[in-house]
Amino acid sequence: MGFELPKYIEPNFEQEFLKSAPNVKTEEVVKEGVAPENYHGTTIFPEYFKIDGKWVLAKESRMDSVVVVKDNNEVEVKEFRNLKVGEKVVVGRTEDASEGIYVYNGGFVGEEEIDETFAFRSGRSRETAYSKDYDDLYEVLRREKEHGYIVWVLGPAAVFDKDAREAMAALIDNGYVHAFLGGNAVATHDLEAATIGTALGQDIYTQKSMKDGHYNHLDLLNKARRAGSIERLIEEENITDGIIHACVKNDVPIVLGGSIRDDGPLPIVISDVYKAQNEMRKHTRKATTVICLATQLHSIATGNMTPSYTVVNGEVRPVFIYSVDVSEFAVNKLRDRGTLEVKTIVTNVQDFLVNLKNNLTK
Incomplete structure (x- = not known):
């Protein structure tokens, strides 16, 4: 079924x-x-x-x-x-x-769960079995690809690994991403990987630190600011891979909100936090599924903008919200900040993205 x-x-x-x-x-x-x-x-x-x-x-x-x-x-x-x-x-x-x-919080109540006074492992942690969550998410994304609006919120851990970066780009190429939200770091290190093969100076496959690698992201930022736009940078540097390239190629909106510690930043980064929030809100208004990966502050910001429901073609439907991080503290923080309907998955984002890519793309 x-x-x-x-x-x-x-x-x-x-x-x-x-x-x-x-x-x-x-x-x-x-x-x-x-x-x-x-x-x-x-x-x-x-x-x-x-x-x-x-x-x-x-x-x-x-x-x-x-x-x-x-x-x-x-x-x-x-x-x-x-x-x-x-x-x-x-x-x-x-x-x-x-x-x-x-x-009204009873609109999507399904089959009644067994209410036990005492039960083991009722919370969600690194010991939780997530097989059913993955299978459900695959089905959600297959449907939402054609009938919904899927918003992804990414931290830089999504691009520190070669396989994860390629998997995320494949998901974009295959229509599973309708908007991408994040900060300066994830985009900077994705473009660093595209031009130099490193992220924060480490080879994205071997994780070996390169000589003078701490300059790499700064050099990339300097090139981007000289180019004046992400599109121009992609053209000048002949960039053919990665998350930002896939978004630009597939006309996927990118919203990058600045922070107080940003280097550069990239020309696309919105330095006014309220302007950034307004741009993020344009997408959370339309969102039917939100997936937050390894970025605590952006996840909380997006989660707080996203209700548990939306109205599509006059019909009320749920918004599916996922928070994925290797830290139990990080995924539970979103729930603690009021996003009570979030589904949490405790795992590293590299395995998560590769699992999605292997099950959703050819």
């Missing part, structure tokens, strides 16, 4: 507590970028707001934001910094419909 997307079961709005709930209250923004007191902060779950007697779903949500009621009685989830004077912001701190706000 093939993969089937979980069906969304919307709330029964004929329940008395929903029928008798009051309309939501709003207050106007009086200072740009500042929400009124007692604003409602959003979660990762589907949220409904009662407006003129009708429950309205927030279709493009993200956690830790506020809800603006539009003139057409639709709602928009906005970051605090994007609020404009005069906009009507939902107020109320309850989530049980008593203030016209209903946070």
Whole structure:
């Protein structure tokens, strides 16, 4: 039996507590970028707001934001910094419909699991068996390739190994990547590998440190800045392999957010963090699957922008979020920061990417 997307079961709005709930209250923004007191902060779950007697779903949500009621009685989830004077912001701190706000976390409940008071290995760690997770992910990606929007968040560990780098490029070439998010390092070392064969001065196959290898990524950055663009660099250096090359060749959007410690950075890196966040948000709004590999801060940032659901062609569906890292602490950090629906896999990203490539590409 093939993969089937979980069906969304919307709330029964004929329940008395929903029928008798009051309309939501709003207050106007009086200072740009500042929400009124007692604003409602959003979660990762589907949220409904009662407006003129009708429950309205927030279709493009993200956690830790506020809800603006539009003139057409639709709602928009906005970051605090994007609020404009005069906009009507939902107020109320309850989530049980008593203030016209209903946070609903039962939309994708499947078969009931056995509820044991005591059970071994209920958490997910390096001892967890991930065979079923891999098989499920293969099926998800086969479907999402044609019917979804797959966002990848990559750290530099994805390019430090020759096989991992080639596997990721193959996934891009075969249509399993619709957007690539990351920082300066992953792109810099991918292009270093493409031009010099090293990442941070180490051979990407033998892992042997090269003489004066610590200059290699700096030389690459200098060449890139001289070229003025990634596309021009690829042309000038005759780059024919790697993740950045595959993205450019296949018109896959790249969003690289800068950090305080960046070298260079590459011309494509967005140094204004809020501009970077806005560009990332364009893709998390559309995301149906998000895969975060070995980058704790970018994973948390992306996870916090991504709700547990999205609306596609008028239908509510789940967003699949995966966090993959060799560190249990790193994968659990995303869950601790509010992304409760994340599926965690504790493994090195080299094995993870090669497994995906071997099972999804010819």
